[in-house]
Amino acid sequence: MNIQICVGSSCHLKGSEQVVHLFQKAIEERNLADKITLAGSFCIGRCNREGVTVQIDDEIITGVTPETFDRFFEKEILQKLN
Secondary structure (H helix, E strand, C coil), rough: CEEEEECCCCHHHHCCHHHHHHHHHHHHHHHHCCEEEEEEEEECCCCCCCCEEEEEEEEEEECCCCCCCHHHHHHHHHHHCC
């Protein structure tokens, strides 16, 4: 699974740095480093949305925040890996 987190200026202001750290921690805690490639990406093109934009393989998801991260990770990452 390839995950790209937008770190462009708009998403940076919306907390992308914190979301990156949450991804790193969640991947490490669950020993998923061999299943997930995590990368930063400049502007994915959904800047007018709330929260940070994340691309998982070919799917673009908007609205990821530190507050919604755990639910997002469970639904969009763990369920798809299983």
